[in-house]
Amino acid sequence: MGFEPRIVAFLCNWCTYTGADLAGVSRLKSPANIRVIRTMCSGRVDPTFIMKAFDLGADGVLIGGCHPGDCHYAEGNYKTLRRAHLMKKIMQAYGIDEKRLRLEWISAAEGDKFQEVTTTFTETIRSLGPLDWRKRIGQGDRVENPVTV
Amino acid sequence: MAKPKLALYWASSCGGCEIAVLDIQEKILDVANAFDIVFWPVAMDFKYDDVRKMEDKSIDLCLFNGAIRNSENAELAHLLRAKSKALVAFGSCAHEGCIPALANLTTKDAILKWVYKDSPSTVSLNGGVYPQTHTKMPEGEIEIPEMWGTVKSLDQVIDVDYYVPGCPPQPFQIWNVIEYILSGKPLPPKGSVLGADDKTCCDECPRERKEKKIKKFFRPYEILPDPNECLLDQGIICMGPATRSGCGALCTKANMPCRGCYGAPPNVVDQGAKMVSALSSVVDSQDPNEIDEILNQIADPLGTFYRFSMAHSILKRVDKI
Numbered sequence: 001m002g003f004e005p006r007i008v009a010f011l012c013n014w015c016t017y018t019g020a021d022l023a024g025v026s027r028l029k030s031p032a033n034i035r036v037i038r039t040m041c042s043g044r045v046d047p048t049f050i051m052k053a054f055d056l057g058a059d060g061v062l063i064g065g066c067h068p069g070d071c072h073y074a075e076g077n078y079k080t081l082r083r084a085h086l087m088k089k090i091m092q093a094y095g096i097d098e099k100r101l102r103l104e105w106i107s108a109a110e111g112d113k114f115q116e117v118t119t120t121f122t123e124t125i126r127s128l129g130p131l132d133w134r135k136r137i138g139q140g141d142r143v144e145n146p147v148t149v
Numbered sequence: 150m151a152k153p154k155l156a157l158y159w160a161s162s163c164g165g166c167e168i169a170v171l172d173i174q175e176k177i178l179d180v181a182n183a184f185d186i187v188f189w190p191v192a193m194d195f196k197y198d199d200v201r202k203m204e205d206k207s208i209d210l211c212l213f214n215g216a217i218r219n220s221e222n223a224e225l226a227h228l229l230r231a232k233s234k235a236l237v238a239f240g241s242c243a244h245e246g247c248i249p250a251l252a253n254l255t256t257k258d259a260i261l262k263w264v265y266k267d268s269p270s271t272v273s274l275n276g277g278v279y280p281q282t283h284t285k286m287p288e289g290e291i292e293i294p295e296m297w298g299t300v301k302s303l304d305q306v307i308d309v310d311y312y313v314p315g316c317p318p319q320p321f322q323i324w325n326v327i328e329y330i331l332s333g334k335p336l337p338p339k340g341s342v343l344g345a346d347d348k349t350c351c352d353e354c355p356r357e358r359k360e361k362k363i364k365k366f367f368r369p370y371e372i373l374p375d376p377n378e379c380l381l382d383q384g385i386i387c388m389g390p391a392t393r394s395g396c397g398a399l400c401t402k403a404n405m406p407c408r409g410c411y412g413a414p415p416n417v418v419d420q421g422a423k424m425v426s427a428l429s430s431v432v433d434s435q436d437p438n439e440i441d442e443i444l445n446q447i448a449d450p451l452g453t454f455y456r457f458s459m460a461h462s463i464l465k466r467v468d469k470i
Binding site for chain 1: 254418419421422423425426428429430432434435437440441444447449450451452454462463464
């Protein structure tokens with residue numbers, strides 16, 4: 001058996017979750033590597049959730065939200081956008097490839113986009129290989145931060 | 150009736166916690182009156198053997214400060230756990246790892262190399278001499294503690310009864326804790342955080358808050374902040390929103406941002422993650438490139454958000470040594 005990525009997807013109730021549902025009822029083939037967690041808004045995805053996913057064995061995290069301007073709660077997705085950018089900086093500092101976190105805007109009508117995103121993201125993670133966070137840090141294999149004076 | 154027994158110990162820390170205990174000023178005499186101090190290496194001469202000879206559970210209260218970063222720290226943590234009825238992780242290092250735990254972002258080898266070989270102030274003899282745990286001398290073999298690869302908080306090594314946060318804990322809070330214990334009231338449930346409050350630092354901060362919109366971040370030396378306005382509003386990264394209250398907002402009252410030493414507020418698992426969340430909400434942009442530009446002004450986000458809580462972060466190291 002080769003490496004099968006484990007991907008946790010936090011999908012917003014109003015757009016992306018419905019989009020994923022559409023992909024399903026349209027019988028579009030998506031990889032089985034995605035584990036979906038439905039949240040009321042992509043803005044509900046606390047950075048703690050992302051970290052916990054990585055810590056508990058996820059190789060990648062996908063956040064799906066409404067397109068800019070379409071948020072059910074007016075601007076939850078903008079907060080998610082900024083949060084994802086800051087999260088990527090945190091991940092880099094920890095030594096986790098920032099490509100393991102992906103943020104996508106997928107509307108309820110875009111079942112095909114959901115299929116495309118999950119497929120390409122799974123391929124990205126597959127090429128990056130397993131994160132194995134607990135094992136890696138167990139060996140002290142951290143990216144060394146350059147010491148600046 | 151014999152007085153209750155008190156022990157204080159200092160593991161991997163700067164010593165500020167010990168000084169903070171003395172900062173309760175003349176009340177230290179009340180402590181000396183109320184307790185029989187059986188172990189306090191910083192103030193009085195005790196040997197580890199004295200502690201080893203004590204009966205198990207004979208120390209009523211042990212205030213243990215400092216992180217666990219070498220074999221000696223761990224040995225004493227286990228020893229004092231066995232001898233103490235109530236063991237308190239005292240101060241930020243024991244509570245959440247604090248500054249020593251930032252070493253977990255790099256490796257033991259890299260640290261030793263920098264300290265004993267590469268740093269500009271080091272004169273390398275024969276390519277650098279590293280500390281050895283065992284050295285043969287004419288009189289016999291001598292031994293020093295072994296440094297660990299991972300710095301741990303106290304509760305990652307032994308069972309801890311209570312936590313007193315702060316770097317260092319504020320003297321009036323220390324006194325609150327001691328007074329509480331002296332009063333003979335029933336002790337709070339195990340695992341409680343004592344000597345702190347249950348809101349965030351912002352709750353105690355007298356500065357005026359408006360709706361936060363940040364276009365540019367400043368480091369404290371780059372700006373003369375308005376003394377009455379919220380520091381975060383002015384673009385200075387203040388850990389207030391992600392920090393437990395209890396210190397009286399001393400730093401912000403002195404025009405310096407909160408650095409987060411009281412640790413995460415109640416019901417927050419990860420202080421840094423909370424700060425990521427809080428900070429993302431206030432950046433004033435909806436354009437990905439501009440967001441990146443603004444966020445790039447934050448120097449060392451990991452070291453800033455986790456300055457005091459690295460050992461307790463979700464993505465912490467989990468190895469044994």
